[in-house]
Amino acid sequence: MIIPKLHYISQGNTPVAHLENIQKACASGAELVQLRLKNVSEKNILKLATEAREITSYFQTRLIISAVSYTHLTLPTTPYV
Numbered sequence: 573m574i575i576p577k578l579h580y581i582s583q584g585n586t587p588v589a590h591l592e593n594i595q596k597a598c599a600s601g602a603e604l605v606q607l608r609l610k611n612v613s614e615k616n617i618l619k620l621a622t623e624a625r626e627i628t629s630y631f632q633t634r635l636i637i638s639a640v641s642y643t644h645l646t647l648p649t650t651p652y653v
Contacts, residue, residue: 576603587612587620594624598631606636 580597582605584590594605607624609617621637628635 578602579604579606581606582608582624587616590620591623591627595627598627598633602631602633604634604636606638608638 578601580594580602582590582594584593587609590607590609594607597605605624605628607621609620612620617637624637625635627633
């Protein structure tokens with residue numbers, strides 16, 4: 573996979589800020605978003621990843637989830653055409 577020119581790595585002081593910034597990036601035309609979380613519980617990572625996926629799906633943006641120490645977590649995926 574080639575990394576698109578316009579991509580966004582999530583940031584924010586709170587999980588809600590991450591989601592708000594992902595929404596803004598997608599609305600601005602980001603083609604790829606990386607949800608990058610640190611120091612978040614496994615339960616919250618799954619919740620945030622699911623919410624981030626809802627946002628990125630709406631904008632047809634690819635999502636990469638990066639959560640150190642939780643590589644065993646997976647979400648259902650929808651193939652891109």
